[in-house]
Amino acid sequence: MNNTNRALNRVVIVLVGVLLLGVGGAAIAVGSIPTVSSTWKDLAPGVRANLSSFFASAPLAGTTIDWWWIAVLAALAVIVILLLAFIFRQGHGHTGRFVDDAATSEGSTIVDSKVAEQLVQDALDGHPELVSSHVSTYRVRRTPVLKVSATARRGVSPRDIVDTVETALDSLETLLGHPVLASVQVSGGFRARLSSTTRLQ
Amino acid sequence: MSNQSSLYRRISRRETHSPRSTLAIVVAVIAIVACVLVGTEIVLALASQPPLLASPRSAADFLVDVPGYPVATVIGVGAIVALLGLALVIPALAPGRTARHELLTERSAAIVDNEVIASALARHAARAGNVDPDSVRVSVSHREAVVRVTPTSGLPVDGASVVAAVDEQLHGYSLRRSIRSKIIVAESGKVGA
Numbered sequence: 001m002n003n004t005n006r007a008l009n010r011v012v013i014v015l016v017g018v019l020l021l022g023v024g025g026a027a028i029a030v031g032s033i034p035t036v037s038s039t040w041k042d043l044a045p046g047v048r049a050n051l052s053s054f055f056a057s058a059p060l061a062g063t064t065i066d067w068w069w070i071a072v073l074a075a076l077a078v079i080v081i082l083l084l085a086f087i088f089r090q091g092h093g094h095t096g097r098f099v100d101d102a103a104t105s106e107g108s109t110i111v112d113s114k115v116a117e118q119l120v121q122d123a124l125d126g127h128p129e130l131v132s133s134h135v136s137t138y139r140v141r142r143t144p145v146l147k148v149s150a151t152a153r154r155g156v157s158p159r160d161i162v163d164t165v166e167t168a169l170d171s172l173e174t175l176l177g178h179p180v181l182a183s184v185q186v187s188g189g190f191r192a193r194l195s196s197t198t199r200l201q
Numbered sequence: 202m203s204n205q206s207s208l209y210r211r212i213s214r215r216e217t218h219s220p221r222s223t224l225a226i227v228v229a230v231i232a233i234v235a236c237v238l239v240g241t242e243i244v245l246a247l248a249s250q251p252p253l254l255a256s257p258r259s260a261a262d263f264l265v266d267v268p269g270y271p272v273a274t275v276i277g278v279g280a281i282v283a284l285l286g287l288a289l290v291i292p293a294l295a296p297g298r299t300a301r302h303e304l305l306t307e308r309s310a311a312i313v314d315n316e317v318i319a320s321a322l323a324r325h326a327a328r329a330g331n332v333d334p335d336s337v338r339v340s341v342s343h344r345e346a347v348v349r350v351t352p353t354s355g356l357p358v359d360g361a362s363v364v365a366a367v368d369e370q371l372h373g374y375s376l377r378r379s380i381r382s383k384i385i386v387a388e389s390g391k392v393g394a
Binding site for chain 1: 205206209211212213215216218220221223224225226228229230232233236237239240243244247261262263264265266267272273274275276278279280281282283284285286287288290292293294305306308309310311312313314316317318320321323325334341370373375
């Protein structure tokens, strides 16, 4: 329900994975294939010398420090900032407004998410087939969607739970006079395991 | 409303597949540490200070000398690094389905943990087989529900009625990805249960 960029997650993992595969593959090639090993022996010192002269090609006036080192440091700093942004970009997507219609000549209607969440929560609290439930609101494609997470008592049919929740959602829709989009998640988990088995048959 | 059903499809897909967030965050943190380390070494080298691990110069020397190291070490380290890379590439490309099923309904995007389906099936199988609920073990995967029934000693279990009860339940849930049932009644019973 949150708006984590999952494609980006996978791209970052693949990039680092391919990089490691490449480094590892190169090391195996140098170790096991004699031609690769001798080519490395021939070329590496030259490459190293070229790099050394490159990093001395634009000295900062009056010092031995080269501009290119500064450029590398700046690039590293940019990568770190992008990675930090990537980490803190995970999750998110909650919204505080459930209905926020465009204003008409009569005025505008705003319903806070809390209203919808508490109404559904109250409707579900008394049901014996649920150990607990939690309602939150997310924005999915710019549309507020209720997320109802219910912990089922052991042995209860998931269909019954979904029907119960959907009845509560229908009531809310009637009450608000506004379409209620929702996702229902039925889970088992630790609390369900500790609770007693259902007596409904 | 096709808009609504496409929205529900998106939610269902996201809720039944792993976001790979944990792995992505771990990878990003390690990459940050590596970048900071490289940056620190560069600054120390520029300020003519002793390095923390290796100065850029000695790191370059190390790489140039790689063919001179023992072959077994080079191949071994290379294999470990390549395996680490593979351990990242595989989960990044695999679908990463979570242990959940999607219930068909127009009203909402309904997702149910396999565990919930299993415990509901267990209760109905126990009733149909006339055994104690603790004598039924159910495991539900993406395609299959395996029900293991241990009979009470002296009371034969009617396998057919267990199969009927489980199949009726599975049919009633109308899962998007229907699952087959497999009922296993144990050869030997359990005393007193």
